Amino acid sequence: MDACTLGDLLDVLGGPSVHLHTAPAGLAVPVTEALLYDAHAPLPHAPGALLLAVGVRAAAAGPLVRTAAEAGMSGLVVRGPDGPVGEAEAYGVALLSVDEDAAWHDVHLLLSSAIGARPAPPAGGLGDLFALADAVAAATGGATAVEDPRQRLLAYSTVPGQPVDEDRRQGILGLQVPVSPANTEQYRVLFAATGPVRLPALRDGDLPRLAVAVRAGGETLGSVWVVDDGRLAPDAEETLTQGASTAALLLLRARAAQELARHQNGDLLRRLLEGTADAATAAQRLGLEGAVRVAAFVLDAPSLPDAEQTALRLLDVVRLQCEARYGRHACVLVDGVVYAVLPAPGARHRKLAEDIVGRAGQALRVSVRAALGELVAGPAQAAASRQDAELVLRVLGPELPVATVDEVRPRVTLLRLAEVLGERRELSAGTWRRVLAYDEANGTDYARTLVSWFDAGCDMAGAARLLAVHPNTCRYRLKQAQQHVGIDLDDPDERLVLWLQLRTLAGLSAATV
Known part of the structure; x- marks a missing residue:
């Protein structure tokens, strides 16, 4: 498995969380771990590590840059914008910063999770969550489940002989906690608490629960639930708290892996649509096979004050609708246009585009237009279908917000003729x-x-x-x-x-x- 690079790390956490000030050795340098600086302990030799300048002001971190370089480290992370850029460039060490009010333990958790992330399938990280659920169940003595904030079941224990009830059975069958007013109230209590809470059974025949919220840096990532039949271990609450901390790390790693995979797949799709990627490799990585059609979606008001952010929300809408229809799917935002590769058969492509335009218009409160290129034989011709879609975009208007290239063939033909002539x-x-x-x-x-x-x-x-x-x-x-x-x-x-x-x-x- 390839090592995480500085570029990979920034792809996952760059921007609001982590700022890069200089990278004299480039973005391809490996990043192996994140270490907390301790002024009272010798610095280990740690090639590829990122050193977090705990207890050192950014403006006074110059000597620490040299120490990190001598230890073979890839970079230094300071808190605040006034870091020693000159020293970092002189010693060939990357300099990164986080916000001044960021807690170092949160920064360490985020960086460690991103460094440990790798491109993974959509279920990446869930195997570790299942192992965690089994470990918590064995230690506490109660069947355990891990959920996301939307009450979807991510993992559950399989330790034999532990009591379960109908709520747990239904949750496992549907991978979703059954919805009820009583359930909603329990989640409100849980997420308002700062530690484990004991919750009563919701109905006759069910069992009480011991639950704790999973958080990282103030963000709620989910929850861990243990079925309580009255025979839990005396230290069950402490075990559950430790389990929640581990679950936070695993969930962040899974998220980072998915974001990194999404970024890399987006870059691969972009190159496929440009005709610069190896079509066979790209098709295999993106899960594309057989005939495909490229659909292009664009905001009808590109001069919006927040057009860039709105375009990202449009990407989310398109991706969600395409994944709901086709499962794993390939979408990417390029220069304000959202492109989606739709698999055959193509009979329902136009209806899907109309649905997306309608839903996006309601969600974003701005008109959206959609163009569909030619249905081509395979991913190798996706660039040609994209060119069709881009031509269609140029002839769309309020009276025709959605069209396939065949529907406007005369218009796009005259458009291309005008360019050639x-x-x-x-x-x-x-x-x-x-x-x-x-x-x-x-x-x-x-x-x-x-x-x-x-x-x-x-x-x-x-x-x-x-x-x-x-x-x-x-x-x-x-x-x-x-x-x-x-x-x-x-x-x-x-x-x-x-x-x-x-x-x-x-x-x-x-x-x-």
Whole structure:
């Protein structure tokens, strides 16, 4: 298993929790552990360790940088922004900081959990939680369960012979604590307490519980529950408190592993959509196989004051809906656009996109648009499907917030034609420029008349209706345009090229006249 690097650590905890000031050896240096500095004990030789400058002011931590470097350590963590950047760069040691009011034991717990994290499947860390539940059950003498803050069962003990009740059986079967007003009140009492609490049975035939909240740094991560049949060990409360501390570490490690895996998978998906990743490797890592389609979701108001944060919330909405539909799923936010790779069959992709747009609009209080690219044969063609989706995004509007590329094929084709024609001198030259120049110089409406005639299928009466003029007026203008500009409207090729150039390069259509 690869060692955690400084870059991995920052991916998990960087930003609000841990700030990087300098990394002279780069972000690929290994980070092996987090050590608390003790001024009264010699510093161990610990290659790759992060030293937490406990009891040392950030501005006075310069000598500690040299000591850490001599011990082979990768970095120094100080409290506050005024750390010794110059000394860190001189000795090749990374310098990181945490907020001034951060408790060192909380920082140590967070760093240790992140350093121990590795990319893992969604259930990463739950095996350790099951082992913890068994250990607590054996020590206390009561069947044990570990839950998250939403009362979902994460792990439970399997020690034989311990009494259980119907509530526990139902919780294990559904991996969710049964909802009831009485349960809600017990959780309120539990999370308000600072230590273990004893809770009565909720109904006849059930057993009381001994429970404790699992916390880290003031954040509630879940709870540990022990079935109390009246024969728990005398030190059950102390054992449960210790178990909650271990559970906090395991839950943080599982979270860090999932965040790191999500970040790495997001980067891999980004490269797959760019066409720079090995498609076979990416498909295996991301769980993609067979035909896929790329869907793109974007806020309809990108200039929002908190657009970046809102885009992250949009990513959460898209990921949640896709995972609910397909299980493990690949989503990523790139430059304000949320991309999701949808597996075949594609019949329900549009309905899913509509549902996401509706839910996101309600949750974020801002309109969202969704574009779906072509259904392609496999992940190797995902970049092409993404390009389709991006083209569709450019033609969407309030009247059409969701569309597949097939639904707007004419629009996106003209959009791409406009780009190609505009990039090539020989394709952008021609009669259309002379028509526009003549109109500008003489105040005529030849360009508008020509486009209306083309859009009406070369029908004079139809063109006149589009222009709101008499057919004779339309006929006269076309005749004059041929004479003054030199257009041969009897030549089908000239008609086609002139219409394409006026439509794409000049941006004219019957809808704009």
